[in-house]
Amino acid sequence: MNAIEVRDVHISYKTIKAKSIRQTLFSLKKSTSDRYEAVRGVSFDIKKGEIVGLIGKNGSGKSTLLRSIGGIFSPDSGVIDTMGNNVSLLSIGVGFQNELTGRDNIFLSGLLLGFTKEQIQEKYEEIVRFSELGSFINAPVKTYSSGMHSKLSFSITAVLETDIMLIDEVLSVGDRKFKKKSYAKMKELISNEDRTVMIVSHSAETIKKLCTRVIWLNDGEIVADGETGEVLKQYNEYMDYQEALMAKADKAYWYGKVKVKPTQILLYPTYARYCDDIRYLCQYILKHCPDWEVVWVKHKENEKIGISSKRLKMVLEKTPEYYRAIYSSKIILDDGMNLSKEDIKKHEEQKIYKILKGALGIKDINREAVSQGKKNRSAKLVDYCISNSDFETGTYQSSIWKGKQVLETGHPRNDVLFATESMQKEKAAKVRKFYKIPKDSRIALYAPTCREKFMHGKEWGELDFQALREALHQRFGGEFTILARTHRKDRGKWPEVESSPEVINANNYPELTELMLSCDVGITDYSSWIYDFLLLGHPGFLYAPNAREYEEQRGLCYSLEDTPFPAASNMAELLEHIHGFHEEVFKERAEAFLKEKGCKETGTACQSLVEHFRREME
């Protein structure tokens, strides 16, 4: 049975705005009635009990259509039939009379929705309770805050329960608590099979969770009408396409229109968290360079980076401010190939610095899965490469950045590994506090590298954490807590480690460097962090069950045997290596390794880099 029938509906706004008398008398032309057609020939049926989402960009006619269904204005042509159901429209900016009290407005709204006074009286208490207004209910609505306004309006519609509910962008009213509550109420209302609901929202999340069917309107016409997932997918594709177009326009527009500011530095991390190089450098600059302007590129609107400073300006990727910041920064620091995501021109005097995360790592960066275009762009853009060793310098020279000037300053992230003991202890204590690890417990970090594409879906050879703890206990003494951490790119693709007091899933900790400082033992397969960890001198082990396959497919810079760490290909071997760990031998091997690779880390990377920036600025 249909609850709403919409047949070939056209709705247009004549742009005859209300005129003043002067205009009426003196306008020579008889109103050049500009007709703006907001809804153009829309037809659909909605069955009783259906929950339909209405999506579309701003100005696509969603709200107009909704209001027509609500009977607020009739279509210019076509028919809307709501089959005699009582309809309520819920939208931002509430239909109250400001002079009257909340109580009176409840009754008036209820009467207009077609309820009798007695019916409203019955539900009155519930409405007041739900709205959380308390004694304010007897104060005039004009004294309400906007939040109270919205709460009251939501409560009236939600509690009075009309047959058809039209909801226009209101599921985001009030504080977080109320939002949750209204969302739950919404779900409850929707679960009633007799109630028909239409929801207009820009939040794909809301639509996805609540609706069974979605209609996509664009410029007043239906583009798609069908199952939620399907339509949302099409819609998102379209929006991405639009955004890309816009970004392109901004990128082209701002180049040459903004001047390079001699003291502005732009920090461009690959991830908002997990960007220790940039984070440490940022903190150093904020502390030591009071006259520099620091800009940080974020990837999402409400991203938290854990540094709060009024001097730090945040810009969102691919917005006009972002492009302006890129073109106006004297110094740009990129810890990936972020800047090369698209074709960006730079001014002559701008200097771009690049940091590799791999450093002394075993993985071959030249075989990383990066598009050729991105590589070419990066090769063109970068001015300086930051290195921490002869080995890394060599890596640069054999890569796309061949011929670039290499600064052997060390990596900013590693400065803290050389910091005073008290500072290191402070950072380690932070980790213990975060994960509530007891003071007397020792910690081992297990953090494998990302499973490249070819490894996905294959057996990885899971660690036996209990056996590992037992072995560590026997060899090093003390009770061990294990922090298990997956690579950023693997989150969600791999069954997560379930946290217990002994084994903690450490994916949500932002700084890997701090985790390292808190650990007594490190274990990985091919990840490069262990070579930073080496600088601390703590024992490390490799557990690489798929070494051969990995080397063939992905490529390694040197063999596992050449590392200072004992390498195991199965669990038994790993335990054996732990039991047979010889501190003296390990120390010797570590020293030899660092010497052979020509390590230049001295804990002064931030300082040296900032000095270099300063010279460039002058």
Place this chain on the structure above:
Amino acid sequence: MKKFWKDLIRYRSYIIYATKANLKSEVAGSYLNWLWWILDPLLFMLVYSFVALIVFGKGEPYFPIFVFIGLNAWNFFSKSINKSVKMVRSYKGTISKVYIPKYILIMIAIMQNLFKMAVAFTLVFIMMPIYRVPLSWYVLNVAPIFFTMFVFTFGCCTIMLHAGVYVADLSNIIAVVLRLIFYMSGIFYNITKRVEEPYGSYLLNFNPMAFLINGLRNSLLYSQGVSYRMLLVIFLIGCVLAVIGIRLIDRHENSYVKVI
């Protein structure tokens, strides 16, 4: 028109509730509450009495009641008109959320002013014995006069509501026009006596408010009758205006929201 009667029945409880609520809110913030509904015309009565009696030295028998009746009737009419012109804009919040026939809003405004006028008129009936006004059967004429005034005001209001939506500054003009009609309606002077013929007759015969106010005074104070024929004409004019206004509103009310 059928829709009009149906709506009137359908929305009657809304009209009643809204009228009450509005009246309540009007007095909610003030110390003297509803007393203002009496005090306001009373004080203006003193002002006009001062002007007429002291400044111009031209009074009428029972002059304070004379002015008071005129002021009350006039307030009812002018306040209703003023409100109607701005009606759609002031209810913007409500009407952009839910459908409501717009003449229902006029009904609310008129009922509200009617109630206030009724309260104020109690004072007339208190003052009459004090001033020893002789009573006559003509007092009964008050009922048809009020009814005619109601219909006529409603008719004017419907047209004003519609026009007020499309002409943004109509309310400014209306304020001036109302002031002019105020002086032409003999609120604080007697048209028959003070305005020379033939202008006096013109005013009384072509200004319905002047005629109605004059009729009220004649019935209450001076034991004189009213011209039923004239009353009928005004009633019919009111009806015609109302029918035109309701039709206009009916046809266009769905585009009001788009304009404001």
